[in-house]
Amino acid sequence: MKRYLLAFLFLFVILSSYGQNNVGLKKGFKGVFEPAYQVGVGEYGLDRFKANLIYGYQFNPYVSIGVGTGLRYYFDESNAFTPLLFDLKINFLDRKVSPYFSFSAGYNFSPFSSFVNIGYLFNPAVGVCIRIYEKSALYLGFEIEVQQKEFINYYDLYFGYTNEIKNSYSMSLNLGITF
Numbered sequence: 001m002k003r004y005l006l007a008f009l010f011l012f013v014i015l016s017s018y019g020q021n022n023v024g025l026k027k028g029f030k031g032v033f034e035p036a037y038q039v040g041v042g043e044y045g046l047d048r049f050k051a052n053l054i055y056g057y058q059f060n061p062y063v064s065i066g067v068g069t070g071l072r073y074y075f076d077e078s079n080a081f082t083p084l085l086f087d088l089k090i091n092f093l094d095r096k097v098s099p100y101f102s103f104s105a106g107y108n109f110s111p112f113s114s115f116v117n118i119g120y121l122f123n124p125a126v127g128v129c130i131r132i133y134e135k136s137a138l139y140l141g142f143e144i145e146v147q148q149k150e151f152i153n154y155y156d157l158y159f160g161y162t163n164e165i166k167n168s169y170s171m172s173l174n175l176g177i178t179f
Contacts, residue, residue: 024061024094025178026134031055032066032087033177038145038170045169049073050145052104052176054087058135061094072108072121072147081108081147083121089139091129100129100139102176108147119148119165125174139176144169 032054040046049072056066065088072081085106091098102125108118127141147168154161 023096023131024091024098025058025064025129025131025137027058027060028135029055030058030064030066030135031179032068032089032139033179034070034139034174036143036172036174038143038172040168040170042169044151044166046077047075048170049075050172052083052085052087054085054104056087062091064089080111081118081149082111082115083108085121089129096131098129098131099126100141101126102139102141102143108149118150120146121148122146127174135178137178139174139178141174141176142171143174144171 032052034050034052034054036050038048038050040048050070052068052070054066054068056064056068058064068085068087070083070085072083074080083106085104087102087104089100089102091100093099104121104123106121108121109115110118123143123145125141125143127139130138130140132138147170148165149168151164151166152161153164
């Protein structure tokens with residue numbers, strides 16, 4: 001694990017250290033589109049497709065805050081949820097290539113059940129931000145997502161089942177595009 005962490009940090013240093021005339025993102029309004037295939041991990045982990053569309057403001061080359069919505073499609077259950085999200089992105093360097101940290105939090109609703117409340121959602125991510133133009137960039141990173149949802153546990157034919165609210169965990173490689 002230490003080797004992977006050191007290799008990841010070394011990659012950040014290499015990618016962010018060339019040229020002094022590289023500058024980060026300019027301040028102003030921006031949109032972010034983030035699709036990903038998330039692999040379920042843990043006892044209640046479920047594979048899902050994720051897409052976020054976030055509208056926010058870049059305050060300086062380092063910090064942006066936004067709100068948005070998205071889609072979570074669960075393959076095992078053939079079910080989809082719609083989250084309402086708050087998003088914070090922090091770039092560590094004012095360069096063309098910078099390591100970043102992102103944190104999204106929100107609440108999911110079911111669009112197929114009269115927008116019934118499903119549960120909270122947390123999504124931290126780390127990676128590399130590559131500026132393409134003044135307000136455009138690619139975000140390449142690793143993320144973990146925690147989704148609260150209801151699971152049905154069947155015990156046997158005679159005793160029936162129980163509904164339990166548990167956390168479903170997933171992880172993925174993320175590709176985000178700002179415009």
